[in-house]
Amino acid sequence: MQISLVGINHRTAPVAVREKVAIRAGNLGDFLELFRSHVSQGVILSTCNRTEVYTVTNNGIQARELSLNFLQTHLDIPDATLHRYTYALEGEAAVEHLFRITCGLDSMIVGEYEVLGQVRQALEVAEKAKMVRLPLRHLFQDAIRTGRRVREETGISRNAFSVSSVAVDLAARSIGDLASCKMLVIGAGEAGRLAAKAAKDRGVSQVIIASRTRERASTLAAALGGLPISMNELAGELNTCNLVVACANAPHWLLDESHVETAMKHRPELPLVIIDIAVPRNVAPAVAQIKNVFLYNIDNLTKVSKQNQKQRKEEIERAVKIIAAEMAEFNAWWRALEVRPVITALMKQAEDIRSAQLNKTLKKLRPLSDEEQANLAAMTKSIVTRILQNPIRHLKESTNTDGEHAEIINELFRLDMES
Ligand SMILES: NC(=O)c1ccc[n+]([C@@H]2O[C@H](COP(=O)([O-])OP(=O)(O)OC[C@H]3O[C@@H](n4cnc5c(N)ncnc54)[C@H](OP(=O)(O)O)[C@@H]3O)[C@@H](O)[C@H]2O)c1
Structure with a gap:
């Protein structure tokens, strides 16, 4: 397995x-x-x-x-x-x-x-x-x-950062001061919530939240102090905003060249930064060619993520040690799971032989008292247990993870693994 x-x-x-x-x-x-x-x-x-x-x-x-x-x-x-x-x-x-x-x-x-x-x-x-x-x-x-x-x-x-908060950081690097910024968040799910919250935390003055279902945008906007809109109101807001963080779970583009070109005609000198962290992307890549539009996607956050990784180097090392300890436990459990059917079959085979041989012997002897029979049974059980003790311990403790030892035991003893 x-x-x-x-x-x-x-x-x-x-x-x-x-x-x-x-x-x-x-x-x-x-x-x-x-x-x-x-x-x-x-x-x-x-x-x-x-x-x-x-x-x-x-x-x-x-x-x-x-x-x-x-x-x-x-x-x-x-x-x-x-x-x-x-x-x-x-x-x-x-x-x-x-x-x-x-x-x-x-x-x-x-x-x-x-x-x-x-x-x-x-x-x-x-x-x-x-x-x-x-x-x-x-x-x-x-x-x-x-x-x-x-x-x-x-x-x-x-x-901890999130992809959404790093997107807002990237916007701050691109735009400078976010305080006077008007930001449009497309998507009111978890990514949208984190983006809107990061924007509020960084002092963005106006946050507009767009969702396919207006109620969802309203709930998030009410919780974070933004303005809710539905997707068909996007065009109007694009005309005036400085920053868009796109993070809706749509399987297709929500903004294409024609949407953004039309918006830019209303504000040719006002730059528009769009950060599309959705996968699949929400914004057509060709939008990047439009003058004064700066389009980033989730892969453009890599630089920030590398810095984040450097800052957390020591914590990563500590995490790796915990992972190693937890993996050792999991591997031991896995090995035990692998050998369990073989151990069960081996013990059953030994018990079947023991009880059959004991019954045969009892028939040949003079009638024994209950106590004598119990003693004989206990003695034969103890012999079987002692013989199997070491191989079973070895099977359980073996660091061999491909089940090879269990397979050998299975073949040597011709175990009946089905029963
Ligand atoms: N979660 C994260 O931390 C995270 C991080 C990085 C990137 N992302 C990416 O961000 C996107 C959203 O993630 P999420 O976790 O926030 O998901 P989510 O909670 O499922 O997002 C729901 C949002 O997407 C909208 N939506 C769903 N289907 C749509 C469609 N067909 N057309 C237009 N809007 C639609 C929903 O609108 P309704 O109002 O109709 O529900 C809602 O606003 C995904 O592409 C994801 O890969 C997420």
């Missing part, structure tokens, strides 16, 4: 590729149904930084092929793109990767909190789709617990 993962992330692929494989939270259940036709258990994790599929099978190479096939078939990605940008990890490497993700070490913004919720959600959706059994459940639960522990015991998330 092996844990395998195949994925694409912000280190291996630019946003233009990641957006093609991004699966929106609302669609995860449907994609799990499609994944089911390839593997019997699996979890799909899709965030702005990555899309990864996890599975547990008896054959790592086959699992990789099945997962790649799933991504290719259902996300419509050309073969060459997929092979160029994907990575595949197995066994302990896959486990470590997920632990690093939940601890925020694999994020563009090290220590960010949001990823922990996203992993939890990925597990919940997979549970609901009945795509999770014990090994995957335990892996994800351990990874989530480790993510929480690292945040409690290290300073990795102290004054």
Whole structure:
């Protein structure tokens, strides 16, 4: 049994590729149904930084092929793109990767909190789709617990940034003083909330919040002191704002060249900074060609993220130590899980032999009292236990993770693993 993962992330692929494989939270259940036709258990994790599929099978190479096939078939990605940008990890490497993700070490913004919720959600959706059994459940639960522990015991998330807050920082570098700035936030989900909050914290004077559903914009605007609008009011606000942070969960562009060109005609001399942190992107890349428009996407935050990583170097080292300790525990649990059927079959075989031989012997002896029979049974049990004690301990404690020792025992003793 092996844990395998195949994925694409912000280190291996630019946003233009990641957006093609991004699966929106609302669609995860449907994609799990499609994944089911390839593997019997699996979890799909899709965030702005990555899309990864996890599975547990008896054959790592086959699992990789099945997962790649799933991504290719259902996300419509050309073969060459997929092979160029994907990575595949197995066994302990896959486990470590997920632990690093939940601890925020694999994020563009090290220590960010949001990823922990996203992993939890990925597990919940997979549970609901009945795509999770014990090994995957335990892996994800351990990874989530480790993510929480690292945040409690290290300073990795102290004054944590989020992608949204870093976007507002980038805007401050580009625009200068944000105080007199009029900012438009497109999207009223978690990313929109964090962007609007970061803007308020940095003293942005006017924050307009746009959402497809006006009520959602209103709720966020009321909580943070902004002005709510619906998507069809975007054009009017674009005419006068200085900064746009786009973070709606739309599968298509919400702003294209014609929208922005029209807006710029009303304010040709007033620069417009647009930071599009959505994956898939909300703003057509060609908008960057328009005069006085400065368009950034999520990958342009990398510079800030590298600085953030440098500042948190010591905390990262502490987190890595916690991950190593938690992984050792997980690996011990995994080994025990792997050898459990063999140990059970071995003990059952020994017990069947013991009781059959004891009964045979009892028939040959003069009638024994209950006490004598109990003593004989206890003695034979103790012989069996003593003989099996060391091999069983060795199986449980062996650091061999590919189940080789269990396989040898199985073959040597010709165990009946089905019963
Ligand atoms: N969460 C983060 O920390 C984070 C970080 C970096 C980047 N991002 C990116 O930011 C985007 C939003 O993430 P989120 O976590 O905030 O998601 P979310 O909570 O699901 O976002 C919901 C927002 O997207 C709008 N929306 C959904 N489908 C839409 C559609 N078809 N057309 C127009 N608007 C639509 C919703 O409008 P309604 O009013 O209709 O609900 C709502 O305003 C994603 O692309 C994500 O990858 C998120």
